[in-house]
Amino acid sequence: MRKIRRLLSAGIGSEREGFSLIEILVSLIIFSVMILVVGGVLHKVLVDWSRQRDYLDCVQNARASMSFIVNELRNAKSSSVSVENSGTSIRFLWAGQTSSSDRVWYWIGNQDDDGTFRGDKAILYRGTGTNLNSAYDERTELANFVANAEIGTDVFDKSGDEVTITLMFMLHPEQYEDCGYDCPGNHVLILSTKVRTRN
Amino acid sequence: MEKIDGNRGGQILIFVLFFLFLVGFIGTSLATLWQSDARLRTLDQDGLTAFYAAQAGLEHGQLYAKNNGTASGWFPAPSCQYDDETDVHVAGNASCWYSSITGARYRFKIYSSTSGYFWWLRRFLWFWLFNPGGSKVWAQGQAYRDGTVLAGKQIENNLDYTEGWQEK
Numbered sequence: 001m002r003k004i005r006r007l008l009s010a011g012i013g014s015e016r017e018g019f020s021l022i023e024i025l026v027s028l029i030i031f032s033v034m035i036l037v038v039g040g041v042l043h044k045v046l047v048d049w050s051r052q053r054d055y056l057d058c059v060q061n062a063r064a065s066m067s068f069i070v071n072e073l074r075n076a077k078s079s080s081v082s083v084e085n086s087g088t089s090i091r092f093l094w095a096g097q098t099s100s101s102d103r104v105w106y107w108i109g110n111q112d113d114d115g116t117f118r119g120d121k122a123i124l125y126r127g128t129g130t131n132l133n134s135a136y137d138e139r140t141e142l143a144n145f146v147a148n149a150e151i152g153t154d155v156f157d158k159s160g161d162e163v164t165i166t167l168m169f170m171l172h173p174e175q176y177e178d179c180g181y182d183c184p185g186n187h188v189l190i191l192s193t194k195v196r197t198r199n
Numbered sequence: 200m201e202k203i204d205g206n207r208g209g210q211i212l213i214f215v216l217f218f219l220f221l222v223g224f225i226g227t228s229l230a231t232l233w234q235s236d237a238r239l240r241t242l243d244q245d246g247l248t249a250f251y252a253a254q255a256g257l258e259h260g261q262l263y264a265k266n267n268g269t270a271s272g273w274f275p276a277p278s279c280q281y282d283d284e285t286d287v288h289v290a291g292n293a294s295c296w297y298s299s300i301t302g303a304r305y306r307f308k309i310y311s312s313t314s315g316y317f318w319w320l321r322r323f324l325w326f327w328l329f330n331p332g333g334s335k336v337w338a339q340g341q342a343y344r345d346g347t348v349l350a351g352k353q354i355e356n357n358l359d360y361t362e363g364w365q366e367k
Contacts, residue, residue, distance in 0.1 A: 023208060027215070034219045041226035048233055059244050066251060153300075162262055164255070166300055181301075189244055192300040194255035196262050 051185050054171050058145045059189060062169045065124055065143035066191050069106055069165060076104075078161050078197040087154025089132060090163070095199035104128055105135035108146055108155055121149035122173050147173035147188060166192040245350035248303050248342035253352040256305030256338030259297065261356065261366055264309055264336060268364040274309050296341075307338040309358070334358040336366075 019027075073081075076092035080103075083090050089107030105127050109119030117136050119125055124143040127135030147170040148155050157164040169189040170176060181188045268274045298304035337355040341348050357367035 019208075026212070030212075030215050030219065034215075034222060037219070037223050038226055041223075041230055045226075045230055045233055048230075052233075055244075059247065063247055070254075160262075162258065189248070190300055190302055191248060191251045192255065192303055193251040194258040196258045 252340030260307035
């Protein structure tokens with residue numbers, strides 16, 4: 001420590017030993033530039049990494065929820081399938097079931113949060129019960145990031161034995177109103193498929 | 200600590216500059232790699248959209264076979280149809296994509312797994328031998344944007360005739 005102090009103090013205004021003021025300034029500038037470059041790159045990588053991680057969550061959400069609904073709906077009794085609430089919910093019975101209390105419901109919410117009936121509009125729910133109220137009491141969250149309500153697209157549609165499911169996902173559905181499908185870092189993921197009820 | 204003379208100072212400066220270059224190069228490379236990775240993941244996303252579109256085509260095709268196929272293995276052509284492939288009975292073509300949602304579309308065709316015959320001969324044999332088994336429904340789904348295809352998936356399923364056409 002004593003040596004360093006002597007080195008620094010001796011360098012300023014002295015010809016004997018140590019760094020000159022110019023050398024220290026140049027090294028500080030180089031070091032600062034280095035920190036700025038490395039920091040900038042790291043920041044960009046971290047921001048991209050965080051965004052991609054969220055996107056992956058979103059895609060996995062989409063994949064899992066779509067797969068879940070399709071598999072369950074395939075086993076539904078055709079005559080029991082009914083699309084309700086302007087295409088935002090669907091109910092059906094499995095083959096062999098007859099009681100209305102066994103009805104399976106899928107729906108998206110219409111509120112800003114989960115605490116009030118029918119739940120958060122960015123969440124896809126599943127529940128069982130005679131009506132949507134009773135299903136809501138036993139709800140499980142199947143997927144979040146759902147943007148159908150914000151975009152105004154029906155989730156379910158039925159034509160004969162064919163049910164069309166359309167799920168739209170965005171990391172920040174609330175931004176759709178401002179910049180549509182092309183919000184920076186908030187692209188929409190649309191999954192649409194058809195299911196033919198088998199029973 | 201010894202005094203750092205002019206030569207040594209120059210060496211340190213060169214070392215620092217080299218170090219700076221190295222760090223910048225590695226950092227830029229990492230960022231570029233990450234962006235490539237991000238693009239790949241986006242492709243996976245488009246692939247998922249295409250897959251579900253293809254699945255919609257498969258379901259649509261199966262329903263078509265169920266509702267329109269005859270016991271002899273004859274599938275009447277829908278309004279949008281072509282027959283330029285020997286095996287094809289029912290098809291959508293480039294102008295016959297089914298699309299009900301932004302950025303995704305599908306088409307399907309139904310064909311026999313038996314090959315090596317002319318289609319009319321196969322239908323003739325089916326008619327007389329009553330052997331309509333072995334047909335397949337094939338579906339293709341695409342994710343597209345601004346006229347550019349981003350990803351495509353093809354899937355198929357066997358069809359079997361037991362009191363009507365259904366998936367095997």
